[in-house]
Amino acid sequence: MHIREEAPADVDAIHALTQAAFAPMDFSDKTEGAALKALRARGELTISLVAEEAGALIGHVAFSPVAIDGVHDGWYGLGPISVRPGRQRNGVGKALIARGLGMLRDLGASGCALIGNPRIYSRAGFVSDGRLSYRNLPSEYVQRIVFRGPPPSGALRFASGLEDDALPTG
Template sequence: MSGEPDDVEIRQQQADDRHGIFHVNQAAFGRDFEGRLVERVLAEARPVVSLVAATPDEIVGHILFSPVMLPGYADLKLLALGPMSVMPSRQRSGIGAKLIERGLAECHRQGADGVVVLGYPEYYPRFGFAPAASFGLGCEFECPPEAFMALELLPGALAGKSGDVRYHPAFSAGG
C-alpha cells in the first residue's frame, strides 16, 4: 500500500476545517451535493468519525463515518463510510487509502461492530469489505448489490443478522 505524501497529515476534523471539507468534497465530486450532505450529517448525527488529510496550507482529503441502523438489532453498532473525497490533483497518491485505514481503526477504537459502504466494488475489498448480501444485509437505497459492502470490525458481529441497513435521516434530506 502506498504511503501518504510527506506533506499530508491525517487527523481528526477540527471546528475550523468545515470550509476546507466542503471545498474538497466539491472539488472531488464536481458539485455541492456531497459537501452539503457532510454538513448535515456533522450537524445532526452522533457518533461520527470525521478525519481530514491536511497539508500546512489546505484540506486535501476527507472521510466521514456516520451511524446507520439495522432494524431489529438495536444493540448493533454500525457506521457507514462516506462520503470520502480527495482533491483531484492528489488522487491516486495513497491519501484515500490512509483515510480509510485510519478511519476504520478509529471506528474500531470507538467500539463499532461493523462498517458498511456504498461504493466501488473494485476498490473497497482491499480493506476487507465484502458484499453486504453475503452477511444478509441490503441497502435502503437502490443500488447494484455488489456496490453495497460490509466489514465486521468485531468478528461475528453480523452473523445471523439480516435486513436493510437504514442510513441517518440526513442522507434522505434534500440537497
C-alpha cells in the same frame, strides 16, 4: 501527509474539497457537501477526518451511525469520502479509511458499511455477501467490514443527514 480529526476552522475547506472531488463524478447528485453539513448539524458525524499536506486539506472522510433493519447495534457508515483531484490514486483515501476504521474499532463498533465501487473498497477489506441491501441498488455496491459479531443481514439505512439530502456515498 498528516491525518487528524476535523476542527471547526476546517468546515468550509472540507465543503469545498467535497464539492471539488464529486464535481466530475457522473453518479453524484452534487449534494455530498450539503449532506456533510446536515450530519454535522444533527450530531451524526461520529468521525470526521482530514488529510492535510503543507497546510492544505487534500482529503476527508466521514463516518456516521447506520441502522440495519431498523436497529443501530454498533454499525457505522463510511462516506462521503473525498480526495482532492490531482492527489487521487496516491493512497490518501486508503490512509483515511484505515485510520477511520481503526478509530471505529477503538469505539467498540460492530462494523462499517458503505455504498461504493467494490474495486476501491475491497482494498480496505470491505466485501459484499448479498445479505445487506440498500434501496434497489445491486448488492455488490453494498459492502461491509465486520469487526465483531456475525455478518449482518437486512436493509441498510444511513444517518438522517445522508438519507434526507443525498444518496449516501462512500
